[in-house]
Amino acid sequence: MELSKMAVETINRENELALWLMVSSPRPVTNEWIMDHYQIDMATLHQDLAVIKDFASTFRLTLNPEFDQLSIYGHENDIQQAMLFILMDLHGQASDKKNYLPQEPFGTQRLTNVINNGIDNLAAFTDLSDASKTDLANYLWTLTLRYHFGVVKHAHFQQLFTHKQAHTIEAYDQLFKWSERMLNDLSQLYRDFDFPELETYLLTLRVWLNK
CATH class of the missing domain: 1.10.1790 (PTS-regulatory domain, PRD)
Structure with missing residues (x-):
C-alpha cells in the first residue's frame, strides 16, 4: 500500500530531525528553531520526538528533552551508526545515487x-x-x-x-x-x-x- 504524501513528509521530517540532533550531539537544539525550521507546532514536535526516541534507543542513544531544547547523548560509534542507517535509507529511496546526501541545514x-x-x-x-x-x-x-x-x-x-x-x-x-x-x-x-x-x-x- 502506497504511503500518502503527508505520511512521506512526516517520515522525511523525522529522519532529518533525528540526523540534525545526532549531528549536533551533545550540543542542544532549541524547540523554537525546530518548529520554525519545519513549520510545525508543539503537538507535532512531540509526536516526532516519540518516534525519534524509539529510534535512538535501538542504537543505545538517549534523547534528552530539557526545558526548551533537545539533545541526543551516546557513544560516538553509536551516533555514527545511527546516522549511517538513516543515510542508507535515503540512498535507497533516491533516484540520483550521487546526490542523495542531505543539504540544508x-x-x-x-x-x-x-x-x-x-x-x-x-x-x-x-x-x-x-x-x-x-x-x-x-x-x-x-x-x-x-x-x-x-x-x-x-x-x-x-x-x-x-x-x-x-x-x-x-x-x-x-x-x-x-x-x-x-x-x-x-x-x-x-x-x-x-x-x-x-x-x-x-x-x-x-x-x-x-x-
Whole structure:
C-alpha cells in the first residue's frame, strides 16, 4: 500500500530531525528553531520526538528533552551508526545515487561534490564496489558534519592501535595518503576544525576492510 504524501513528509521530517540532533550531539537544539525550521507546532514536535526516541534507543542513544531544547547523548560509534542507517535509507529511496546526501541545514552541494570527487580519485587506483562507494560517502558526510556541528569524543590513539597495527595501516601508502588528502579537503570546507590523526587511520582501515 502506497504511503500518502503527508505520511512521506512526516517520515522525511523525522529522519532529518533525528540526523540534525545526532549531528549536533551533545550540543542542544532549541524547540523554537525546530518548529520554525519545519513549520510545525508543539503537538507535532512531540509526536516526532516519540518516534525519534524509539529510534535512538535501538542504537543505545538517549534523547534528552530539557526545558526548551533537545539533545541526543551516546557513544560516538553509536551516533555514527545511527546516522549511517538513516543515510542508507535515503540512498535507497533516491533516484540520483550521487546526490542523495542531505543539504540544508546540514551540508552543502560543495560538501557532496568534494566527497564524490574524492571517491572517484580513490576508485582510480583501487577496486571499489558500488556498495563500498555508498558506505564511504555516507561515512565521510557523517564524519565531517559531526566534527563541524557536534563534539566528537574518541578513545586515545594508543587505546585503539598498537604501534605494530599503526605501521601496518601506514604501509598501505597510497591509500593512507589518499585518506590524509581526503580529510584535509573536507576540513578546509569549514576551517573551524581539523581532523585528529586518528581519523586518518580509521578511514584507511575502513576503506581497506570494505573494498
